[in-house]
Amino acid sequence: MKQLLGFIRKEFRHIFRDPRTMIILFGIPIVQLLLFGYVITTEIKDARIAILDKSHDEVTREITHKLLSSGYFKLDAMLDNEGQIDNIFRQGNVKEVVVFQDDFGKRLKRDGQANVQVIADASDPNTAQLLSNYTNAIVQDYLQKKFVNYKIPLEIKPQVRMLFNESLVGAFMYVPGTMALILIIISAMMTSITIVREKEMGTMEILLVSPLKSHHIIIGKVTPYLILSVINAVTIVILGNLVFGVPVRGSLILLMFVVILYIMLALSLGILISTIAASQFSAMFVSIMALMLPTMLLSGFIYPIDNMPVVLQVLSNIMPARWFIEAVKAVMLKGVGAGYIWKQLLIMAGMTIFFLGISVKKFKLRLE
Amino acid sequence: MENEDIVIRVRDLVKKFGQFVADDHLSFDVYKGEIFGFLGANGAGKTTAIRMLCGLLEPTSGELTVAGLDGFKQREAIKRRIGYMSQKFSLYEDLTVNENIRLFAGIYGIPTRIRKEKTEELLEKLELTSARKKLVRDLPLGWKQKLAFSLAIIHDPSIVFLDEPSGGVDPVTRRRFWDLIYEAAHEGITVFVTTHYMDEAEYCDRVAIMSAGKIVALDTPEALKKEWDATSMDGVFLKLARSNE
Known part of the structure; x- marks a missing residue:
């Protein structure tokens, strides 16, 4: 010694x-x-996401399909309730969770407005920022093309939440x-x-x-x-x-x-x-x-x-x-x-x- | 019959690396207090032999006893009983003289009190007392060589192995260095030295000459010179080399 x-x-x-x-x-x-x-800016490809669809109607299905066929996202899990969100992030497999509110399609057509929540894992802030931007863009694109001649102006409001690193440092x-x-x-x-x-x-x-x-x-x-x-x-x-x-x-x-x-x-x-x-x-x-x-x-x-x-x-x-x-x-x-x-x-x-x-x-x- | 004065006993020692036979049935004895020279060209098997004697390499076959310990099974114990100085007089250049002494004394487990005595003694003998706080890097080559030798025997080993200890040193410094070697031998430390300087070979009590893994000659320098009808060890070496071609 x-x-x-x-x-x-x-x-x-x-x-x-x-x-x-x-x-x-x-x-x-x-x-x-x-x-x-x-x-340093980076690109998105096949990011793993989870979806919580409380509505299960035609509109949410179409948006989901559009997200997953965009090439940017890949489905990791369909969630059943909000309680699972926290857990799935902690496991670390999923970069983003998209939540459609209940009666999404009905609200959209009736009130002209529906809410989608986008929650991203911002411990990697670049990716989180890009993911939420892409998601938003895809949803807005869907809206414009699908309801091009609808009588009232429609709006899907994305609420973005950055988990673990709210200010994206x-x-x-x-x-x-x-x-x-x-x-x-x-x-x-x-x-x-x-x-x-x-x-x-x-x-x-x-x-x-x-x-x-x-x-x-x-x-x-x-x-x-x-x-x-x-x-x-x-x-x-x-x-x-x-x-x-x-x-x-x-x-x-x-x-x-x-x-x-x-x-x-x-x-x-x-x-x-x-x-x-x-x-x-x-x-x-x-x-x-x-x-x-x-x-x-x-x-x-x-x-x-x-x-x-x-x-x-x-x-x-x-x-x-x-x-x-x-x-x-x-x-x-x-x-x-x-x-x-x-x-x-x-x-x-x-x-x-x-x-x-x-x-x-x-x-x-x-x-x- | 075992002779008490034999400190290294080698019988039919073989070391193979795969198919290659580096040392081929070496046999010799080295006696206590003797200065034993080990000569040979590069690749003759000197380094492999010295590594086995130091406990660094396990021999392939044969018998080997160093300081009364078995060269196959007691290699770790052998390391405590021997000293070793390499051709680069390896000291830590970025440490001071004092720090080097302390380090090596520590490695060999010398107690602090004895270490302090030994340090003073050693510094005085080498006339390095005023340079004790100097980095080894700043010492002249001859001093480094002497310090390296003194550190190799700081734990009073039975045998000290010197692997080409005079590389790059001029003949005068070499001669002074040999005074230290004689002194150590006089105190009963056996000196096993490899060299390719033939003037150094003359200073040895006995010399073994190796060629292609075998010992081709072993005797006192005088006897060898007589046998080969040469005036110097240089001549012996040349004639031997020619006869082995």
Whole structure:
């Protein structure tokens, strides 16, 4: 234990004495969070929606058909009552729920006015905004074409409600995304570089010949990065709250648990990269190409996963960040408990064990 | 009969990587306090051999005893009894002299009180007392080499392995470095050194020369020179190489 502490102390010294490392560790996260506060527009395709039709008449059926055949929406469920709405959003499969009031068709023809409620999951504000706009446009289009020669002017009033993020703040989306990106950079890239550096300098040989066990070496190398990453994650959450007003609605402990699990996952990736990469440069290159870019593009951080080509959607499943972002958004914005994100937690834990397993195997092979 | 003074005992040691035989039936003994040289071109099997002796690699077959411990089953225990210095005199360049000493003393589990004594002793011997707070990066090469060696034996090992310890160092510095090696050997630490500098080979008590995975010669430098009718180890090496072609 004492050996290990001495080793960890040395690792901290490496970090604090290297200005470049310090900039990557503490400068980049803040700059990125502020940069990503700005919005990037995206497109809608096959967004999953649920419909609650209290009227079940010809008009609501036709509007439903029109929505679903537009190519923008895909039916996830027909709901029976309002009580189901909250639940279906918390499960996270559905982006929007459309509610037709009772006697919709009758009211429309009798009073010239009927109400449709559009509720969107605004924890992803870009998508939510686009979805509600599209829905509205389709409904209005239907109205104009269908009742083109009707005697009184008809009106369908859409009432839009943005769930979880009423004011559609872009940062709500970018705080979890930035966390995903930063933690991958620090944990995976920095650890792979620092381990490979020991190989390059020849100090790894000395450590291997010493009585330190190889798992001690690994723990000693990654512990400082685990601690610093947690500090960074906390900083991002605080900054997101103070600057952009991003709330933490769920349990803070659960959020930290998700964060630490993801950091472990990233660290295991870093260790894996270090067993493959021969130089610090190639460790950095592999980290950027294999981790950073896919994390930005495929995790749902910038582009909604639902709109990607099927191949990329499948690919996004193997992005650790995808599951992290889903879990963090659910805890921070929807305020759900562990019961709602067990799938994401399980996947991340599974990935961590898988990557560690390969690393250990590779590590031994390299020695032989 | 087991000789008490044998610290490394190797019999028919073989290491294969798949079909490739890196070390082919090596047999030799190294005695306590001896400076044992291990010579050979790159790829001759030196590195693989030294890795087995250090407990880093498990041999394929044969017998291996290092410091009284079995080279197959007690590899972790062997690591506590040996010191190792690599060709890059690997120290942490961004740590100070003091911090490096403290780190390696810690890794080998030396208690704090003894560590402090040893640190002073070591700094004084190396004349580094005034440079103790300097980063290793800023030290001249010769000092780094001496510091790396002193750290390799900071835990009083029975054997210290030096893997080409004089790369890139000029002959005068090399000579001074060897004074440290003699001193360690005098204190009873066995020194196992690989090198391709032939002047270094002359400093050894006995030398083994490896070629293509086998030991092709093993004796004192004087005896080898006599046998091969050469004036220097350089000559021995050349003649040996030719006869093996």
